[in-house]
Amino acid sequence: MTEKRPFALQRRERVMDELRRHGSVRVQDLARALGVSELTIRRDIAALAARGLLTKVHGGATLPSDLDPAPPRRHRPASTPFTIGMVVPSLDFYWPSVLNGARTAAVAVGVQLQLRGSSYDQAEDRRQIGRLIDAGQVQGLLLAPNLEGEGADEMISWIGNLPVPTILVERHTPQWTPTPRQLEWVRSDHALGLEMAVRHLHEHGHRRIGLVLSKGSPTSAHLAQGWLKACAELDLPSEFVVREDVALGTPGHRRIIEGILTRCRRSRTTALIVHSDPDTMSVAQYFGERGVAVPDDMALVSYDDEVAHLAEPALTAVRPAKARLGRVAVDMMVSRLMEGKRLPPQRVLILPELILRDSSVKRATSL
Incomplete structure (x- = not known):
């Protein structure tokens, strides 16, 4: 029985996974790994490039760069430019994929993303968030603050009283919070x-x-x-x-x-x-x-x-789904900025995926 080949959506998800891991991919390597023709991979890359998710290069693809031509903007007119601030606790493990997803979504809808790195420390979170607010350049904030231990309630209250809309990323609050508005969040389940x-x-x-x-x-x-x-x-x-x-x-x-x-x-x-x-x-x-x-x-x-x-x-x-998490966070914020109080508060859970490999199933013994 021959092994089933992946469908187009599965192939393209695999292409993006490899890009997020390595920063670039080669058509030849992907074709071999997925058991399809190089022409098929080139078509997948072209389709993803048309959506602004990657950049075609000779023999493969890379993640989008600030030097790339800007893709067509969608969803809103260019007369309403938004800048979204984003503060995350780490710029290495786990969070780069989230940031790549957020950046991809921001480029697609024509908004600016201002990133600041923090740490798992509430005082540093406040410092970085405060700097974005004080600069007066952001219309919304995507935040992943430390909400553990002492000071968590005070931190939630402080965030809930910030002068711009805020969405928590990979964090959540209690069902009800004593703030002027119920905080929104998006996180993995x-x-x-x-x-x-x-x-x-x-x-x-x-x-x-x-x-x-x-x-x-x-x-x-x-x-x-x-x-x-x-x-x-x-x-x-x-x-x-x-x-x-x-x-x-x-x-x-x-x-x-x-x-x-x-x-x-x-x-x-x-x-x-x-x-x-x-x-x-x-x-x-x-x-x-x-x-x-x-x-x-x-x-x-x-x-x-x-x-x-x-x-x-x-x-x-x-x-x-880290990249998806970043994309959803930006999409939620753009919707909030465009619709204001007309949009009901949202709290979104994104399901993870179980990836089966060799470490969890015993190998079948031959007779």
Whole structure:
């Protein structure tokens, strides 16, 4: 039986995924990887270029650049130029894909995007947001502030009283907030993403599963919520939860992973879900050193899918739709700026995707 070839939409999503990972792609490489002709890939690239999502170059494509000719503007007349400020806590892991999506959407509708990097610190968040407001150049803000721990309520109140419309990105507030307007947000449904991972492992026969959460990540609370829900519905034990950072370079990571392995053996745990990719790769590497075969002895599922495909074996991963998140955030803000109070407040959840690779399903033995 021949392997099914991907449909056009799937191919084009793959093209954009590779672009976001590497910054450029080659027609020849994509054609080989997807099992289609180079002509087909060229047509896909042309279609994506027409939408302003990439730039065609000789033999391949790159992400759009500020030097590219501006694509046709849509949705609004050029007489209403908007500038949107965006403050994110990191400019490396996770957030570049979100920023690429936001930039692509901004270029498509002809708005300017002013980016500022912050940190996971409320004082720094306020400083960067305040600088954008004080400059008087932005008509709206996309923000990913620290809303954890002490000061969270005060931070929400402060944001809710800013003089321009604000949308939280990959953050959320309580259902009701004591602010002049109910804050809008768009974020990944991480709880459902974790549930996808648990159900996948359950379908493949795993009845004792562990969860390793990244310590201090705002995502961890959502993942824990999805974990408890999935375990309750599938009647699985839920007590194996470790909150530690175990990525390579983290002090003491080998000792921590050894403790996780010991606990797996004692509890007869056969699968682990780990947040995030660097931590999962560190676990897989250490397990290999200790003679624990992945997936035959221990199945692994990563949460994030930034570099999971580079591991050995390639890691099954839950992939939040990061670029889509950025695009939706910009589209929501443009709608808010154009329609004002006529538009009801929106709070949007975007579903992640489970990407199946070699780390979670045992290889079939030949007879």
